[in-house]
Amino acid sequence: MSEPTHTIHLRKTAAGYSVTVEPDLAGFDFNKTVDDYKYARTYAKGIRLYRGFELVDETGEAGA
Secondary structure, eight states, X not given: OXXXXXXXXXXXXXXXXXEEEESOOTTOOOOEEESOHHHHHHHHHHHHHHHOOEEEEOSSOTTO
């Protein structure tokens, strides 16, 4: 049985910016909500480098 494809999602929320890995990865909790876009983006990029998952920035601020 093959492993599911995991994706990192960076989203704007009422509380700030949410980084989630979907589907959940057993034994790891990468999900985090912070109030700073640059911090959230750096955190998400770190997960991408560490695990090799695709990063989807849904904030519309990637060019900012």
